[in-house]
Amino acid sequence: MSDIDMDKTNKTIDTVKRGLARRYAAERRFRLFGLIAIVISLSFLVLLFGTVISKGYSAFQQTFVQLEVTFDRAMIDRDNPANSDFGGLVKAAMGREFPEVSGRKDKRKLNGLVSTGAVYQLQDMVSTDPGLIGTTNLVWVPADDDVDMLMKGHAKRTGAESDRRLDDQQLAWIGKWEQEGKIRKQFNRAFFTSGDSREPELAGIWGAFVGTILTLALTLALSFPIGISASIYLEEFAPRNRFVDLVEVNINNLAAVPSIVFGLLGLAVFINFFHLPRSSPLVGGLVLTLMTLPTIIIASRASLQSVPPSIREAALGIGASKMQMVNHHVLPLALPGMLTGTIIGMARALGETAPLLMIGMVAFIVDIPDSFVTPATALPVQIFLWADSPERAFVERTSAAILVLLAFLVVMNSLAVILRNRFERRW
Amino acid sequence: MFKRGVIVAGACLLVAMGGVGLAQARDYISIVGSSTVYPFATVVAEKFGRISSFKTPAIEATGSGGGLKLFCGGVGVQYPDITNSSRRIKASEVKNCNDNGVKQIVEIKIGYDGIVLANSKKTVPLNISRKELFLALAKNIPDPKGSEMVIPNPYKTWHDINPALPDNAIEVLGPPPTSGTRDAFMELVMEDGGKEFPWIKALGKKDKNAFKQICHSMREDGAFIEAGENDNLIVQKLEVNPKAFGIFGFSYLDQNSDKLQGTLVDGEEPTFEAIADGKYPVSRPLFFYVKKAHVGMIPGIKEFLNEFTSEKAWGDEGYLTDKGLIPMPKAERVKFRNDAGSLNNLSL
Amino acid sequence: MRPVKKYGSEHRGTVGVITSENPRMTCRNVNVYYGDKHAILDVSIDIGRNEVIAMIGPSGCGKSTFLRCLNRMNDTIDSCRVTGEIFLDDQNIYDKKIDVVPLRAQVGMVFQKPNPFPKSIYDNVAYGPKIHGLVQNKVEQDEVVETSLKKAGLWEEVKDRLAHPGTGLSGGQQQRLCIARTIAVNPEVILMDEPCSALDPIATAKIEELIDELRAHYTIAIVTHSMQQAARVSQRTAYFHLGDLIEVGETKQIFTNPSHRLTEDYITGRFG
Ligand SMILES: Nc1ncnc2c1ncn2[C@@H]1O[C@H](COP(=O)(O)OP(=O)(O)OP(=O)(O)O)[C@@H](O)[C@H]1O
């Protein structure tokens, strides 16, 4: 090598070295920005979870009051429990507890300390075990939501009487219960087993949960096979022409359409034209299917496109038919991506209330749905409805419902990850 | 894999179509309508569902107008049986009902609701007239110099309107135009307040549109803020900002009496009693309407009416009063219970 | 019969004998277009029964493109259009009635880049026989897998790890796996696109041996950049240049006494 050449190489190295510092600085900057971004989003997440949990955890407990209930033969109609005066049993028990209370107004105040749910509880007890009639038992019944708020520290005990939901007299009664250990907080089973109620202490998430499961199950059962079939057809079989381009553009547009539009469509088509039952998971599932289909199709097509063409050639070259090529080679490779797209679509469907509004699923529904055609709500709807209720005790229940929704999401996403890892056999 | 998918999808579609057959029968009452009546109707529905052998009615809050539209859609299981309304049905709506075959409608008034202006207990309560409220909240107000013209609202503080009022900036959170509460506030406060000016009152008789233009246009300069449908949100904002006022139904004031106080309107405090005997001026009747053709077709409608109109529900000490419903006088209750019992037809 | 005159580089028609006495495949006036690009210009050639024909030429001249016409692999490329006629025995394979699935079972292909399925070694080889129903039971299938892998010279290396992924093999092993996969279907014509480009001399020798063996029963078209390989395995050689088929002839003749200046330039290393 000549001297001149040596000079040149040295110069190259020098130039490279000079630029090096700048290049590394750029890299460090990028890393820093990335780190900041992650820290910010994580802290928002922590903040969100923190507030929701701190507001909502208390809803998993409920205040109960111990009453000595005499299942009076005279007040219970053994053959027709609906005709019995269980309210009278509760009132009698309260009267024995506080014999000094007299006068209509005071008695009303006193009886207001236990939930109306106490009546339904006694009714249930008797219908499952008629042997109780004629006996006297100690029964823990739910307290009224105002009492519950007081026991949980969400309501004041001091200050002017008019500023409080419970007056001095009621506080004195509660104080007596506290002294005698007849009032306690225990796990709020009703929250996980019952449907909606206008009494916060009786309201539960189970109805909405079942509604969500039914709706999403239908959505998944329809949108996954249809979406995947559509994407496979478009990607592998459809001829390349104007019409298919038009379909493609429309699918992309549909993915961006506001979800309420799908609700309007569902109202017009499924309810008004096909006369499917309003408020039912059936219609909800169909509407959410329409909404999630574009997402699933787009994600599935992207994952089909990412399968290397050499695999397709290998299969075709050996004499596989197109269908065999897709089923045996392309689909297994594209499936993880398709699952991811489906999960994204389902997660979106899970959080949706707007389209459900139009088809009547934003409704007060107490009974637990037991089929695809009985009226139902969904978890986000329940959150929305509770957030809008005037009773103070619904605040913590709203947060608790959000927690349940988040838990649902986490379970769904973990399931997706597990499924994906199952399928994703990277060779 | 693929084939299986197609089969599953096909099966689901079949199930869906099977739903068409099932739609022929509905064994629960379907109720739609006003979000103001919703809290009361739901309580009755829940009680009814728990103590009777019938299913619990499903209730949607669609707004009064939306509810009546659905209700008047026709006769048949896909249409609701009952609609709640925070105002009386209009003649045009009755006609729409008739055109769609809904010929017989039973009207039940259930009680009254007060609309309150409230603020945080941390400050003093306000005592204000409807005229002053109009002057505080209308986008354009009559020229203070006396000519029959409107000028853009110049008032910045309550004090500007009436020296007796506090020297705080006007800041009122209210419901959006889609809400029934907003409608009622417009009618009972803004219109009545505007009518205090004789020439506006005269205009109301002459040119309804021009009148509405003046009375129904709320300020857009930040003194009136649309806070969304969620009344709880307004309550929370009032706690944070003691100088602000909020407009909502009486039940929210009732439930938050430890934090909020009601503004005295025309010298009357919004209390249960004052609304019940009509002293408090900003109150409105609440109704629901029943489709007579569905009685007998959908199980439980008669029994539901019986529960709703019973004294233990809507009476002076009924459970609906616990939820903030302001009961009607005894005579009215008897009349409407009778209407419900014999399914008397609505007469406008 | 042998043209005495050397054709200059300006002449682009085919010289030599394009026909075969016992043709297995007959190609006439084949043109291939990729969109507007004319990649194969009016090529006519016969491929004889039980012969190995080598296709040589500089990079990008259209060897792969032409080879892929022979089992209609070009159908899979949207922009690709083929005109002219290609007969397999008496059948025009570009006839509308022809089903490409049995055609490709008849005319197998080994691709330029090794492309094993992301499945086990065993499944890679067993796949073809399985979908075509060539094996009735597991025993037969095992047998086909073993013989195919043995023929491709891979058996000794992989017999203990048949369940391992085919994509985990080295590049050369992958190519032999693809060859095994192709011959497992027992095709009548085998198209090989640079089958040995990633192989060491020992493996190359094995493949060449295999090609020689296969010739007894099959017809083979092989694309190669190695002149020596073409000389070793083929009976006839075709020289392509920028989409033209420049010269076809007996391999010996092409390498010892090419008629065309372009052919001569290429094989003597002055060009390409
Ligand atoms: N899919 C395609 N689309 C467009 N043009 C293509 C395509 N495949 C090949 N070509 C073009 O066709 C011509 C012939 O390509 P081909 O792959 O047949 O060359 P080759 O002779 O096999 O080259 P090599 O020896 O490098 O493999 C080239 O100019 C190439 O750019």
Ligand SMILES: [Mg+2]
């Ligand atoms: Mg090539």
